[in-house]
Amino acid sequence: MKPVFKWVRVLQISGLAERTYILRFEEPESAAVIQPGQFCMISPLPGSSNVFLPRPFSYYRVISRSVIEILFRTFGRATRWMANLAPGDEIGVFGPLGNTFNLAPGPGNAILVGGGIGIPPIVMLAERLSALGRLKRLDLVYGESTASRVIYLAPVLPASVRCHLTTEDGSAGQRGLVTAAVESILKECRDPLAVYTCGPKSMMGALSRILDPEQVTLFETSCEENMACGMGICQGCVIPVRTGGDSVRYLRCCAEGPVFNGFEVQWA
Amino acid sequence: MGLDLTVNCLGLPFQNPVLVASGTFGYGDEYYEVMPFSELGGLVTKTITAARREGNPPPRIVETDSGMLNSIGLANVGLRAFLEEKLPWIAAHAGQARVVVNVAGFSVEEFIEVGTAVGGAKGVDALEVNLGCPNVRAGYIHFGADELSVRQVVAGILKNVRLPLIAKLSPNVTDIGALAEAAVDAGADGLSLINTLPGMKIDPLKRRPVISMGFGGLSGPAIRPVGVACVYKVYQQMQRMEAPVPIVGIGGIASGRDALEYILAGASLVQVGTANFLHPRAAANVLQEIAAFCESEGVAKITDLVGLAHER
16 A cells, blocks of 8 residues: 555653653554554644654554554654644554565564564554464563563463563663573574564664574564654665675665664664 | 646747755655656756765654755765666656756866766756755855856856756845856856755754754744845846846745745746745645636736836
8 A cells, every 4th residue: 555644633642651652543544454564654733743753663553444543752852742632633654655564474483572662563464474373483582671661561472472671781681682582582593593683773783783693584673763754755764784795785764664673684 | 718727838838937045855766656757847856966865864844934944964865876767768758747856066077077978868858056055175165156156056057057047146245146147158048046045953952953954954934035036136137138048936835825926026937945845745735826816807818927026
């Protein structure tokens, strides 16, 4: 489907964890076709805010065929504007945009890794892979800095997903970084593996260094960069990607991505 | 008696005065399903250089108050791929819209090479010359900052090309009027005003500029008063010249009223730029609002408004 720009009304906005909110709106046209990994651009009604450019957000969940949920954490001007929205307020939504995660990873195991506010597309992917039912085993590793930021995912995750929580300070789940949790799962798994991740650049870069391309046949990373248009026009959001040998090309996060082969992205 | 939005200038008929600006509409194809440029006065393509350019490292863009900074680095497919892969598609989908190809070079010779090749291709109605490009041989000062470079580029291309040539000038100069005069003297058929203004944003936590290249070009509503003033000033200058040329107004246009400011200051055509990123149909909305304004104000022809803000 081609992306559509719509002015929609906020149905609900509520806090889920420290600085972390869920935004719900109705948009049946895109709700019917959204794939895990895709995103939309959200913008304020002209003159209603000092936010100028639209901002990209991965879809979190689609519920009841027409209602879309976005999960966000306040960092700057736009997310603070969003946190102050109220039901009935109008927002611009442009989507669905971007490519999707590979939904046919093969018959083995998959590990999904969400770091901090990178968790939304990972949850949608877990739902979808679980529903497709082709995997032997599906692990989801969710890392946060501290317990107050942890989103309670149990109600939205399928029962078949093995969930592992880590926090950097040990205030919830296992103490440490997601990489340690992923390494211990890797030791248990002998089958071919797919690894999917979305989170801070440093986390995804660290994963790319501990994963063995011999064992991991698919390594997909959902990336982020400052965006303006969201559909490949402005060329503002490029990601450096190695395309054979030492040559690096700048691929547009919004058009060729946001999902890239994690072994090819130049992380530092 | 319908409202007449057509504009005849640069020796070309424009079905309406609203174009989309270079670098904000790609090669017309990405947005086509959402915003077919055939509805507009014209498309100005992304800047074309001789060789394909990967562009600058990220981050390339950042929001500022009422605008944005960008340093894309003229990323483009290069001359040959543009002529072979992009231009035929653009020409086939233009309808009554005019196709303006924006060209640049890092030397006078490259400008002439690209301008000549594009100017001889089928499906191109006009050239827009991006004089904001840095001159590698002159300490990276942009071509538009120096009258001699402006003359060399404009006259050099026109020696080989019969199409109308629009010189796109940067506001980052002491006297834009003198540069406009140099471009017209050298044969330019029109002037596009303005390109972005240099700007910088620094992240206090990282103690570094946000944009990888440090400086970026500022665009959006923040620069509109600068653009309107430049158009006003150059329009005045044109009135003193023997053969004045039309002006294309650019800079922070997001509504019909914004466009009308430029038209009243002296622009015959306008380009919508950064606003395309906020809403893919921004240019169509600008056009609709211009029409609504004219109808409610009893204006029969859009060209009747050009330059009306000047003292009479």
